[in-house]
Amino acid sequence: MNLVAENLSYKPEDQFHLNEVSFDFKKGNIYTILGRTLSGKTTLLKTIAGLLTPDSGSMKFEDRDFLKVPVWERNIAMVYQQFINYPHLNVYENVAFPLKQRKIDSNEINDVVLKALKSVGLEGYDNRKIQELSGGQQQRVSLARSLVKNAKILLLDEPLVNLDYKLREQLREEFKNIFSQGLSEESIVIFSTTDPREAMELNGEVIAIDEGKVLQVGPAKEIFENPRTLKVAEISNDPPMNILNANIDSNKIKFEGIEVDIPKHLSNLKDINFNLGIRASDIELSDSGFEFEVELAEISGSETLLHLKRGDVKIITSIEEVMNFNINDKVKINFNTKKVYAFNESGILASSPFGGSYV
Structure with a gap:
């Protein structure tokens, strides 16, 4: 079953963070939440992850009321803006950590970890210390650790925003291949960004959002070529139209x-x-x-x-x-x-x- 939400609203302190947001996310697809800073992107991802509870609305996944499913049962992996890794562990150990927590057989762990490292371009970096890696490489470790979880929903909250220009450009081109190789057809990828180029590069379904409200939903090409409103035209172009x-x-x-x-x-x-x-x-x-x-x-x-x-x-x-x-x-x-x-x-x-x- 799809991840489906209807009229999700979240309004702390009399200001909408989400304003009647609805969506229908299908398995095996990539979705990009495109909006400016404070538009509601992170709030939406945290609601899906179970870290925030909306004031109203519904969300269902696999025939379950997802809003009533505890965080630890949602089978979700999340990659944040900051590089969240364990500094006392090497690259291999960082990626293997969630698998060891599940007490999976060591041989199986080894196969899964090496495959994930290869998919994110870190083959041969197994024994490197986290401190020896560049910012982009550290973010790749975070992504690999999320991939090995084989989560049904992968959330990425502006994962490239803290990288330098050249590295962002390089990873932007690689991300779609990483997702297609590292995830099963049963997974849903939801990627948030302020950068229209990232949305176009991933070339999936785009959800343009502003002030907590969904303005337009459609393929990346359609949003770029036919923005429904002036606001969407501003959001979907850099610099703004x-x-x-x-x-x-x-x-x-x-x-x-x-x-x-x-x-x-x-x-x-x-x-x-x-x-x-x-x-x-x-x-x-x-x-x-x-x-x-x-x-x-x-x-x-x-x-x-x-x-x-x-x-x-x-x-x-x-x-x-x-x-x-x-x-x-x-x-x-x-x-x-x-x-x-x-x-x-x-x-x-x-x-x-x-x-x-x-x-």
């Missing part, structure tokens, strides 16, 4: 003295005001473009993020190389209108480049 108040008049999109041709997918929005959405990656530097002023330039990995302004309009564009800019520099940019989104005045998607609409 640029949102501009615009008007279509005489087949032109107009805002802050800028006029660009209307793309075909917005041709039904003539003579109305709407919120124009465009990703930072769909704005490019161009000598023939519109002039903006640099407010801030920041290097993010191999990209340069430019914070620009023109009158009351402020936008962010990303350049796929490291470049130097000074505050108040003048730059010219063009907008890829084939990639723009339109949201109505209520913030609901009216038209996307991929044919999506919720109005």
